[in-house]
Amino acid sequence: MNRRYQHASMDWLYGLGHYIVIGIYDAAFRGEIIGLENIPRTGPFLVAANHASHLDPPFIGAQVPRQIAFFARKTLWKPGFATWWMNGIGCIPVDRDGGSDVSAIKRVLQSLHAGKAVVLFPEGTRSPDGVLQPPKAGVGLIACKTQVPVLPVRIFNSHVAFGRDGEIRFGTPVSITFGPLIQPADYDDPSARKERYQRASEKIMSVIAALKERPVTVV
Numbered sequence: 001m002n003r004r005y006q007h008a009s010m011d012w013l014y015g016l017g018h019y020i021v022i023g024i025y026d027a028a029f030r031g032e033i034i035g036l037e038n039i040p041r042t043g044p045f046l047v048a049a050n051h052a053s054h055l056d057p058p059f060i061g062a063q064v065p066r067q068i069a070f071f072a073r074k075t076l077w078k079p080g081f082a083t084w085w086m087n088g089i090g091c092i093p094v095d096r097d098g099g100s101d102v103s104a105i106k107r108v109l110q111s112l113h114a115g116k117a118v119v120l121f122p123e124g125t126r127s128p129d130g131v132l133q134p135p136k137a138g139v140g141l142i143a144c145k146t147q148v149p150v151l152p153v154r155i156f157n158s159h160v161a162f163g164r165d166g167e168i169r170f171g172t173p174v175s176i177t178f179g180p181l182i183q184p185a186d187y188d189d190p191s192a193r194k195e196r197y198q199r200a201s202e203k204i205m206s207v208i209a210a211l212k213e214r215p216v217t218v219v
Helices: 012-029 056-063 081-088 102-113 137-146 190-210
Strands: 030-034 045-049 068-073 092-094 117-120 150-156 174-178
Touching (some): 045 137, 045 190, 056 068, 056 117, 056 174, 068 102, 092 102, 102 117, 102 137, 117 137, 137 190
Parallel strands (some): 045 150, 068 092, 068 117
């Protein structure tokens, strides 16, 4: 699949950032990409991925050839360029655990209603060593309330490329695997009642955990 096929559907600022990130990824962090055929070409969906680095949102977004919305911590909205940029590309400000943030959920619903995709991280925060962490209920809550398909994604080695130590290691291959869509009937069990959202998060996370990495091809 040509990941650049829907450039015309992107806002100009998002499209600019999209191709800048593609260039950076291809030049300095290029790994193996699996499953691009699983990305829906039309309609709303959620992207659920593991999280180990600040590189995860832009690198995953760069592989999705359509405009998507990202969560970002409310504390990042400070006067200056960062706020202008995040507002311009459609970031959704959220408290640390997005599942209880009513305003963020409303923004998600608006984005999905507009036919966009939204990126979520079930773990809620970055893993310090790349090891998958238990999911929080927030992603399950949003998935169950929106009833849209979930695209599971696993990103590998991003914590090595740019981890919590703040050092960027250019030349580190970062690979990404996109799994088949998870339909609402496969993650949502209304009979679980109080455990419904947590169980949905766990089901989604189990699919992410099962995704495999293709060894990087050395040319």
